[in-house]
Amino acid sequence: MLYLQTDAFQRAQRGEARIVVGRKGSGKTALFAQLRDYVRKNKKNIVIDLKPEGYKLLKFKETVLSLLTEGTVYHVITAFWEYLLLLEVCYKLLEKDKVPHTRDHRLYEPYRRLSELYESDEYVGEGDFSERMTKLISEITDNYNATCKDPHKSVLQQADITNLLYCHDVAKLRSQVENYLKFKDSLWLLFDNLDKGWPTHGVQKEDLIIIRSLLEATRKIERDLRKSNIDCHTIVFLRNDIYELLVDETPDRGKEAKVLLDWTDPDLLRELVRKRLLYSGVANNDSSFDNVWPKLCITHIQGEESSQHLIERSLMRPRCLLDILQHSKSYAVNLGHDRITEDDISKGLSQYSTDLLVDISYEIRDVFPEANDILYAFIGSKRRLTIEEVKTFLLEFDIQESNTDHIINLLFWYGFLGVVNQKNEVKYIYNFNYDIKLLRGLTKKIGMSNLIVEINSAFWPALDISKVSD
Numbered sequence: 001m002l003y004l005q006t007d008a009f010q011r012a013q014r015g016e017a018r019i020v021v022g023r024k025g026s027g028k029t030a031l032f033a034q035l036r037d038y039v040r041k042n043k044k045n046i047v048i049d050l051k052p053e054g055y056k057l058l059k060f061k062e063t064v065l066s067l068l069t070e071g072t073v074y075h076v077i078t079a080f081w082e083y084l085l086l087l088e089v090c091y092k093l094l095e096k097d098k099v100p101h102t103r104d105h106r107l108y109e110p111y112r113r114l115s116e117l118y119e120s121d122e123y124v125g126e127g128d129f130s131e132r133m134t135k136l137i138s139e140i141t142d143n144y145n146a147t148c149k150d151p152h153k154s155v156l157q158q159a160d161i162t163n164l165l166y167c168h169d170v171a172k173l174r175s176q177v178e179n180y181l182k183f184k185d186s187l188w189l190l191f192d193n194l195d196k197g198w199p200t201h202g203v204q205k206e207d208l209i210i211i212r213s214l215l216e217a218t219r220k221i222e223r224d225l226r227k228s229n230i231d232c233h234t235i236v237f238l239r240n241d242i243y244e245l246l247v248d249e250t251p252d253r254g255k256e257a258k259v260l261l262d263w264t265d266p267d268l269l270r271e272l273v274r275k276r277l278l279y280s281g282v283a284n285n286d287s288s289f290d291n292v293w294p295k296l297c298i299t300h301i302q303g304e305e306s307s308q309h310l311i312e313r314s315l316m317r318p319r320c321l322l323d324i325l326q327h328s329k330s331y332a333v334n335l336g337h338d339r340i341t342e343d344d345i346s347k348g349l350s351q352y353s354t355d356l357l358v359d360i361s362y363e364i365r366d367v368f369p370e371a372n373d374i375l376y377a378f379i380g381s382k383r384r385l386t387i388e389e390v391k392t393f394l395l396e397f398d399i400q401e402s403n404t405d406h407i408i409n410l411l412f413w414y415g416f417l418g419v420v421n422q423k424n425e426v427k428y429i430y431n432f433n434y435d436i437k438l439l440r441g442l443t444k445k446i447g448m449s450n451l452i453v454e455i456n457s458a459f460w461p462a463l464d465i466s467k468v469s470d
Helices: 007-013 028-040 054-063 073-096 105-118 129-147 158-165 170-181 205-227 240-248 266-280 289-296 306-311 318-334 342-367 374-378 387-396 401-413 436-446 457-463
Strands: 019-022 045-050 186-191 231-239 258-260 384-386 417-420 452-455
Touching: 007 028, 007 258, 019 028, 019 240, 028 045, 028 186, 028 231, 045 073, 073 105, 073 129, 073 170, 073 205, 105 170, 170 205, 186 205, 205 231, 205 240, 231 240, 240 342, 266 289, 266 306, 266 318, 289 306, 306 318, 306 342, 318 342, 342 374, 342 457, 374 387, 374 457, 384 387, 387 401, 401 417, 401 436, 417 436, 452 457
Parallel strands: 019 231, 019 258, 045 186, 186 231
Antiparallel strands: 384 452, 417 452
């Protein structure tokens, strides 16, 4: 599949950021896969691409974190990640050079020493990262239960968890890994799917501790390796809303360099579509979007350019735009149309709108459980509302009055609501480069008593929103 290599990809490729931040559907997983495949082209690079399964992280939180005192939790979880990642690097080195070390005299002895050290306890074995992580968590828990007379009342201190955690000589393990990596060009640690581990009742402080400690552990690994002149890069892929919560909970804000993956330019989305059409054979390398688009779809809908009509309903998310096109194309194919018609788009948007309503509801619930299913409070609403009318809808949906302002901010943040400015134009969060402070600044300039908001047209079909503003 062709991939649009944006500036975010190029910066990640150069190792200029440790965090890639983007909303769901912005292309984080696609960038993860493309970056992984690009780095792997150099056979002397070591790529650790990890996607911990959500329930594994939940088990991690429920078992290991529950054993710790508040004063030791951050240190211990950081040590856990460092130990686990060193073992994963060791596993990858042994797997990658299982055959090559027998043909390279430089690798033979270092490989044997590394293998003997790695295989010195029962934690190691076949399977994927999640399975090995689960085994280590279970081993820690079992050791704890075996050494504590009353596991339900005992709480681990730092020295206790260190004894239970390290099955290897960590200093020796780190030294052996560093020595072996000198035969390689670089080490890349890539993490995706971390935000899929959040519980359905919302992000908790412990979830953010897991991410903070992971970042600290990888920073320590990078620092130690670079002292030995070993090139090492870490990139963690996170949802934008989770990143904002992480920043709020982090004392040293701005310490981690980030790449913002959110999209703001409609022309980039058009180029993405052109690339997809190029891949499918509809277009060739010399074809512009304006030449290709009419082959796929009618050019105008009720006087509006059709690609702009769809982009305005995509929340500026590539995945959403592709979903609209896929739904519309499916109706066109099923009805035997040679290209997507206005009726196909109308039906496709209706199906897409329902899917989007569910997806955004889940996203809001993940970060603020009290707002569960809050979007359904606007069923049958007008498209334009005063702030007081919005608050009335929330209160009628059994939202506590003390939470209404925070929920309205969330509705702005997720692009559900936009602000109608003095020129009668609707401005959403993505029109402000996803800077919520700029959007709030506009609301203050207009004044809350005069503020009019509009529900994003992407949600109109699902919520049966009236297109009449008054």
